[in-house]
Amino acid sequence: MKTNTLAGLAPIVLGVPLVLGVGPVQARAPGPGMQLGADAGLHASGRAVTQLATGWRFRKASELDTSADPSSPDFDASGWAAVAVPHTWNRIGTYEAAAGVPGAVNRELDDYRGVGWYRLELPARALAPGRRAWLEFDAASRTADVWLNGVHLGRHEGGFSRFRFEATAALRAEGPNVLTVKVDNTDPAPGNATANTLPLAGDFFVQGGLYRPVRLIETADAHFAMRDFGGPGVYAQTTAIADDRARIEVLARLSNARADRAKAALELELRDRAGKLDARVRRPLELAVGEGQEVRAALDVADPHLWQGVEDPYLYTLVARLRDGAGNVLDTVEQDFGIRQFAIDPDKGFLINGRPVRLQGVGLHQDTMAHGWALTRADVARQIDTIRDMGANTVRLTHYQHGQPVHELADKYGLVVWDEIALVTAWSLDPEAGPAPAGIVANARQQLTELIRQNYNHASVAVWGVANEVDFGPNRPEFLGRGNSADPADPTPLVEELVSLAQAEDPLRAPTLATCCEGTGMPKVPEVADAVPVSAGNRYFGWYYGKPAFVGGHFDALHAARPDQPQAISEYGAGAAFSIHTDNPQGGPHDMGGRDQPEEYASWVHEQTWPELAKRPYLWGRWLWNSFDFATVTRKEGDSTDINTKGLVSYDGAIRKDAFYYYRAQWSDAPTVHVTGRRYRQRAYPVTDVRVYSNAPSVTLRVNGEDLGAKGDCPNRVCVWPGVRLASGANRIEATGHFADAAGGTQDVTDAIDWQLDTSRAHAFFIDAGALVASSGYGSDAFFKGGEAGTADTPRRGRPPLRAEIAPAEQRDALARFRKGDFTYHLPLTRGHYRVTLRFIEPEAAPGERRFDVSANAARVLSSLDIAAEAGATNRLLARSFEVDVAGEGLDLAFTPSAGATKPEALVSTIEVERAR
Numbered sequence: 001m002k003t004n005t006l007a008g009l010a011p012i013v014l015g016v017p018l019v020l021g022v023g024p025v026q027a028r029a030p031g032p033g034m035q036l037g038a039d040a041g042l043h044a045s046g047r048a049v050t051q052l053a054t055g056w057r058f059r060k061a062s063e064l065d066t067s068a069d070p071s072s073p074d075f076d077a078s079g080w081a082a083v084a085v086p087h088t089w090n091r092i093g094t095y096e097a098a099a100g101v102p103g104a105v106n107r108e109l110d111d112y113r114g115v116g117w118y119r120l121e122l123p124a125r126a127l128a129p130g131r132r133a134w135l136e137f138d139a140a141s142r143t144a145d146v147w148l149n150g151v152h153l154g155r156h157e158g159g160f161s162r163f164r165f166e167a168t169a170a171l172r173a174e175g176p177n178v179l180t181v182k183v184d185n186t187d188p189a190p191g192n193a194t195a196n197t198l199p200l201a202g203d204f205f206v207q208g209g210l211y212r213p214v215r216l217i218e219t220a221d222a223h224f225a226m227r228d229f230g231g232p233g234v235y236a237q238t239t240a241i242a243d244d245r246a247r248i249e250v251l252a253r254l255s256n257a258r259a260d261r262a263k264a265a266l267e268l269e270l271r272d273r274a275g276k277l278d279a280r281v282r283r284p285l286e287l288a289v290g291e292g293q294e295v296r297a298a299l300d301v302a303d304p305h306l307w308q309g310v311e312d313p314y315l316y317t318l319v320a321r322l323r324d325g326a327g328n329v330l331d332t333v334e335q336d337f338g339i340r341q342f343a344i345d346p347d348k349g350f351l352i353n354g355r356p357v358r359l360q361g362v363g364l365h366q367d368t369m370a371h372g373w374a375l376t377r378a379d380v381a382r383q384i385d386t387i388r389d390m391g392a393n394t395v396r397l398t399h400y401q402h403g404q405p406v407h408e409l410a411d412k413y414g415l416v417v418w419d420e421i422a423l424v425t426a427w428s429l430d431p432e433a434g435p436a437p438a439g440i441v442a443n444a445r446q447q448l449t450e451l452i453r454q455n456y457n458h459a460s461v462a463v464w465g466v467a468n469e470v471d472f473g474p475n476r477p478e479f480l481g482r483g484n485s486a487d488p489a490d491p492t493p494l495v496e497e498l499v500s501l502a503q504a505e506d507p508l509r510a511p512t513l514a515t516c517c518e519g520t521g522m523p524k525v526p527e528v529a530d531a532v533p534v535s536a537g538n539r540y541f542g543w544y545y546g547k548p549a550f551v552g553g554h555f556d557a558l559h560a561a562r563p564d565q566p567q568a569i570s571e572y573g574a575g576a577a578f579s580i581h582t583d584n585p586q587g588g589p590h591d592m593g594g595r596d597q598p599e600e601y602a603s604w605v606h607e608q609t610w611p612e613l614a615k616r617p618y619l620w621g622r623w624l625w626n627s628f629d630f631a632t633v634t635r636k637e638g639d640s641t642d643i644n645t646k647g648l649v650s651y652d653g654a655i656r657k658d659a660f661y662y663y664r665a666q667w668s669d670a671p672t673v674h675v676t677g678r679r680y681r682q683r684a685y686p687v688t689d690v691r692v693y694s695n696a697p698s699v700t701l702r703v704n705g706e707d708l709g710a711k712g713d714c715p716n717r718v719c720v721w722p723g724v725r726l727a728s729g730a731n732r733i734e735a736t737g738h739f740a741d742a743a744g745g746t747q748d749v750t751d752a753i754d755w756q757l758d759t760s761r762a763h764a765f766f767i768d769a770g771a772l773v774a775s776s777g778y779g780s781d782a783f784f785k786g787g788e789a790g791t792a793d794t795p796r797r798g799r800p801p802l803r804a805e806i807a808p809a810e811q812r813d814a815l816a817r818f819r820k821g822d823f824t825y826h827l828p829l830t831r832g833h834y835r836v837t838l839r840f841i842e843p844e845a846a847p848g849e850r851r852f853d854v855s856a857n858a859a860r861v862l863s864s865l866d867i868a869a870e871a872g873a874t875n876r877l878l879a880r881s882f883e884v885d886v887a888g889e890g891l892d893l894a895f896t897p898s899a900g901a902t903k904p905e906a907l908v909s910t911i912e913v914e915r916a917r
Contacts, residue, residue, distance in 0.1 A: 046322070046331040048218040052120060052179075056210075058083045061115035070117045071147045073178040077119040086374040088141075088209035089116060090185075092631035093369065093643040093651055098579035100679070101650050104369065111633065111642075116208055118181040122216070126173035130221045132257060133167045136230075138212030138403055140183050141373070142197045147180040157197045157443055159185065159206060160401035160422060161450035162230035167216070183208055190429050196439030198447060202399055202424040202468075203644060204365055205631045207373040212403050222264065222287055223331040224322060225253035229446075231453030234320040234333045237508055238341065241353065246304035246339050248279075252295045252320060256287040263287075263325030266295050270337065271317045272305070278316065307338030307459045309352050310393045313414030314338065315459070336411055338459025344510060344534050344566045346559075350416070350462075350620040359416055359620065360667055361394035362387055362627035362648070363571060366402050369652040372631070380405040382653055387627055388413055390648070390660060391667025396570060396623040399424045399468050401451045410460035418512070418570075418623070419455055420465025421447040423498070425472050427491050436494045448498055452505045464509055466498040467491070469516035469538060471528050495531040510534045514570035519554055520545055529562070534620065538571035541609070544592055548608035552616060559618055568621035572609055575645040576602035576657050577638025580773055581680035583688065587781030588772035588789035588817060594800055596773040597638040597645060598780075599657055603676060606659045610666060611716055624663070628653060658693070665693040665717040671749045673699065673737035678753040684779025686726050686762050687828045692719040696737025696749070704732055723828060728762040731755040764914035765827050770817035778814060778910060787823030787895070790907065792816045792843040792875055806841060806875045815841045815877060820907040825893040827913055829886045835916040836893070837881040839909050842867035842874050851898040852906035856884045857891060864898050867907075883916055 057080035059070075068075055092111055095104040127133060135146060141159030145152065149172055153165035171177060185208030188194045199206065219226065224233030233253045240247040252266055264287045270279040279299040287293065305314045318337035322330045343351040350359045364387070368379050384406065387395060395415050397406065400422035410417045423444050427436040436444075448466060455461050470491040495513060502511035512534045517525040520539070529535040537558070542548035551572065558567050574590070575597040585604035590596055606624070613622045629640070629647035638645045648660040661674035674693045690708075692699055698712035699719045704727055711719045719735075734752040741747040768778035770789035781789065793816050794802040806812045818841070842850065847869035854862035861882045871878040884891065891913065895906035 046220055046223070046329045050216040052085065052122075052214040052216060054084050055120055056083050056085050056087070057081065057119045058087065058089070059117055060089065060112060061117060062112070064117070070119070071145075071150065071152070071180045071182065073150045073180075075119075075180075077117075080117075080119065083118075085118075085210045085214050086212050086371075086376070087118075088207045088211045088372045088374045090205065090207040090209070090372050092205045092207075092372070092633065093629075094641050095643065095651070096579065096639040099639045099650075100578055101369075101652055101655060103652065111205070113185050113187055113206075113208065115182060115184045115186070118183070118210055120179040122177040122179060124174050125171055125177065127168065127171065127218070130258070132219050132221060132223075133171050134164050134217045134219065134226050135167050135179070136162065136164045136215050136217050137181075137210065138162050138214070140181065140210050140212075141185050141208050142194050142206060143184045145182040149178055157194075158422075158447050158450070159197070161447060162454050163450075164217075164226050164230060166226070181210060183210065185209075188429060195429060196437070196443050198440065198443050199399065199422040199424040200426040200429060200440070202422075203632050203635075204367075204399065205633050205642070207631075209374065211373040211375075220330040221257040222262065222322065222324070223255055224320065224333050225255045225291065227255065227291060228253050229450045229453045231450075232333050232335070232457060235453070235456050236318055236337065238339050241304065241306070241339070241341055244303050246301045248299040248301065248318075248337075248339070250297050250299065250320065252297075252322075254287060254293040254295060254322065255291050256289055256293070258287075258289065261286055261288060264330070265323045265327075266297055267321040267323060268297055268299055269319040269321075270299050270301060271319065273315070275317075278302070301339065304339045306353050307340035308355075308414070309357055309416060310414035313412060313459075315411060335457055336408070336459075337457075338411060340459055342416075342462050342509070344463075344620045346564055346566045347618050349566070349617055352416075356617070357393070357416075358614075358617070358622075359394040359568075360622050361392035361396065361415070361624075362390070363396045363398045363623050363625050364402075364406070364627050365398060365630040366406075367628070367630040367651075369650075375403070375405075377405045381409060383628065384409045384413065384415070386649060386653060386656075388415070389668070389670070390664050391670070392663075393667075394418070394621060394623065395627075396420075396465075398626075401447065401454070404454075407455055407458045407460060411458050415460055416462050417458065417460040418463050418465055418621070419451055419461050420468060420514075421451050421498075423447075423467040423470065423494075425469050427470055427494055428489075434489050436491070441494060441497065444494065444498060445501055448501055449505060452502065456506060462509065463512045463534065464502045464506065465513060466502060466511050466532070467495055467513040467528070469514060470495065471515050471517050471526050490526045490528075492526065492528050492531050495528050499532055512536055512568075514538050519557060529558075529565070534566040534568070535562070536568035536570035536621065538625070539569055540572060540574075542605040543574045543590070548605050549612060551609055552612035555616060555619065566618075566620045568619055568623075569613060570621070570623050571625035572613075573625040573646045574602040574605040575637055576659065577640070577645055578650070578655065578657070578679055579639045581677070582772050582780045583684055583782040584780060584784075585772070587784075588770045589791075589795070590772055591637075593635075594637060595639075598773055599659075599679065600677070601772065602646075602657070603659045603662060606662055607716060607718060610663070614666075624648070661693045662718070665695045668695070671696065671737060671739045671747065673735050673749045673751045675733050675735050675751050675753045677755075681754065681756055683726060683731075683755050683757050684761065684774065685765060685782065686757060687723055688726065690721045690724045690733060690735075692735040692751075693717060694719055694735070694737045696739050698738050700736045700738070702732075702734040702736075710738075725828075726755065726757045728757055728759045731757060763830060763832065765829070765911065766913075767825070767911040768814050768817060769819040769908050769910060771814075775814040781819060783825050783827055784819060785824045785826065787819045787821035787906075790818050790820045790843070792818075792841060804843070804875055806877075808877060811839070811877060815839060815875075815909045818843075818907045818909045819895075820905045822897055822906065823895050825891075825911060827891045827893070829891050829913065831886060831888045833883065833885050833916045834891065834913050835881060835883050836861075836891075837879060837910075837912040838862075839912075840865075840867045840871075840878045840880075840907065841876060841909055842871060842878075844874060845903045849901065850903040850905065850907075851901045853894075853896045853898060854880075854906075855892075855894040855896070856882070857886075858894075859884075
């Protein structure tokens with residue numbers, strides 16, 4: 001085991017590998033369902049923990065009589081709804097029935113943003129002398145005010161982090177204890193109660209409630225600091241690794257509420273997976289009165305077993321005990337601990353213990369269709385199991401601090417984590433986007449400090465994200481709140497302040513951010529990437545701009561411009577609807593803000609993008625967007641409402657899109673065979689390509705029992721059988737991957753899907769030219785060579801297009817789109833006599849300006865066609881029909897501009913070809 005040695009806590013230096021720290025430690029969370037009595041922690045651990053999960057009452061403020069004060073212990077809340085915590089009242093996002101997502105149609109929705117009240121009666125609790133009580137909230141959104149027996153314990157602003165209030169003085173030894181919590185998830189607006197609470201914008205819905213666990217904790221007067229931004233009070237890092245030794249340095253923050261100083265000792269132990277003691281140290285000390293005392297100690301570990309990501313996520317247990325002068329345990333903190341060293345190099349990318357590791361993974365929101373943000377541990381585990389099954393080795397936890405369960409699972413399974421705060425897009429509510437107000441700066445600093453201290457002790461955490469897409473400026477999408485037309489203010493000073501804070505809190509992990517816009521052609525973009533030591537970009541080539549293949553050259557340019565700064569891609573992808581399909585992803589334009597978001601187009605974007613990213617080793621990370629569909633607002637796209645459909649898995653976590661299996665074939669060693677297009681069951685054309693994602697050395701295809709041969713070592717792990725002819729009626733498509741098994745033999749893995757072809761389409765082609773998604777009765781544009789898609793409608797970015805008036809109105813959608821230019825269609829017809837009908841409109845040209853010829857198998861059938869002259873007006877149907885004999889080589893329809901035309905582009909809106917007899 002040879003690794004680089006890290007000397008001390010040296011600051012990050014650009015141009016050399018960035019050493020990002022090792023290990024760490026945090027108070028071990030109680031297991032699911034753990035219920036501890038009043039004396040449960042008064043033995044070896046020194047703490048008692050009571051989970052406050054049941055018995056809560058809840059009501060929205062909008063449903064209350066405003067004349068009464070719900071924070072009063074005498075307030076009657078018996079009529080409020082009974083709920084369990086974690087709890088959120090919000091439910092957002094639906095799919096259309098055609099999407100086939102169970103439970104998504106007509107489910108009860110609630111987008112209320114405002115104040116909610118929670119009440120809980122606790123039994124009388126008498127604290128023994130020298131004991132203290134604390135209320136701990138793992139999160140409350142967006143803001144929380146807490147009262148116990150009418151005493152206001154405090155207010156917390158920020159919906160994503162753990163916070164604690166001391167309850168010792170307010171706790172009653174007799175009679176019930178009434179706990180009241182007021183939460184508020186109102187959208188920030190100037191002057192309101194959440195005006196300074198991040199995020200101010202974002203393409204996700206900020207749900208309200210006590211959506212993570214709440215507990216009552218009893219400690220001794222002397223304890224590991226409970227007032228430390230929700231952190232554990234114990235922080236560990238591995239500062240050196242050699243062949244046979246590792247050094248773990250530990251900082252403990254202590255609190256002593258006694259009236260006098262006292263003798264004590266800090267005791268640290270490191271135990272291996274079997275419980276064997278590998279290292280121990282005892283540090284005598286004198287406890288000062290009050291908060292803020294810091295004690296440092298170190299553990300030297302012989303022959304350490306390193307945490308090596310998914311390859312070997314080995315975890316020790318680190319135990320920290322505070323003892324009094326007589327040796328009695330006052331407090332204990334323990335957690336799984338991984339010994340490891342991260343580095344980020346501008347040329348080699350990401351390294352774990354000196355070894356390059358290609359980080360490839362996904363973004364993740366804390367969201368499920370069933371529970372919203374009130375995730376159970378089982379919900380989180382299912383999400384992580386899905387991500388691991390895809391073969392990902394990293395997760396970007398977006399766009400705010402996530403809870404402890406996902407971090408614990410990442411530690412356990414070796415997933416490298418990007419953590420970040422909720423500084424998303426906007427840093428001011430001022431429409432002129434001036435410098436960030438002091439209140440927002442303070443909230444950003446608070447959220448970053450909480451993020452770092454609460455997650456410092458996780459082996460999986462690699463970087464601290466200080467912002468996401470704050471470079472939008474006036475380019476901000478309309479659904480996030482429109483920007484101004486003036487030059488945007490520069491968020492760099494705020495980013496630099498947060499970077500300095502992150503480096504002061506944790507010199508061994510790099511601060512980073514995700515930019516949106518640098519190098520994408522958007523105007524007036526403030527460049528903020530220079531403000532962080534390592535950079536990353538959200539880049540949607542092929543979706544919001546450009547073509548997917550442009551992504552490689554884009555990052556090459558960034559790498560060349562800043563050769564000493566590591567670069568990564570933090571988001572890329574495309575929306576994908578379950579029930580909307582295309583026969584050719586390049587047949588027409590997709591609609592980034594509307595309906596035309598077929599699943600096949602998203603798959604094509606990923607197929608084109610990933611090879612560009614995979615062959616650039618300097619990229620320190622690659623995170624696609626997103627793992628799961630998730631709730632947002634103001635989106636009505638594809639076959640859903642208020643759902644961002646860029647996920648590879650449905651919002652309920654049950655349905656995996658085709659692109660999921662593309663990445664499983666790329667990233668996972670698990671045998672993968674997946675026939676694409678399983679949700680496109682009713683096929684438009686009798687001939688189609690069959691595509692299979694597989695990591696098998698060879699794959700065999702059968703269609704309706706007929707063997708169509710095997711393909712081996714398929715490029716990009718996409719096996720394609722072109723021009724497969726379907727039978728009328730039911731069609732069974734089966735692909736079998738042939739893998740080597742452990743015994744040296746062959747293991748076959750088969751995937752099968754069913755398609756249907758209507759009898760009327762067995763020998764016919766109905767093409768909606770220029771359409772990515774066809775109108776009713778047609779197939780989308782396919783079988784063409786050359787030309788480009790056009791439309792008579794006026795596209796609007798992120799909004800439905802302005803629809804042209806076209807006659808006749810019942811054919812409007814099909815006629816509005818067209819293919820234009822100099823182009824040919826090759827239709828793979830069988831031998832026979834066919835009738836061809838072509839439909840046209842003229843969107844803009846005057847009579848005589850556009851003229852073109854149409855040929856069928858090289859024989860001219862229409863000469864110098866002038867749509868405007870013959871239709872008599874723009875946007876009015878002109879149809880032409882002719883018959884043709886096909887001898888067996890199919891039918892070529894050529895559209896050729898006439899010489900001398902001032903608009904030298906042929907065009908056609910629909911093509912219908914069916915047997916004449």
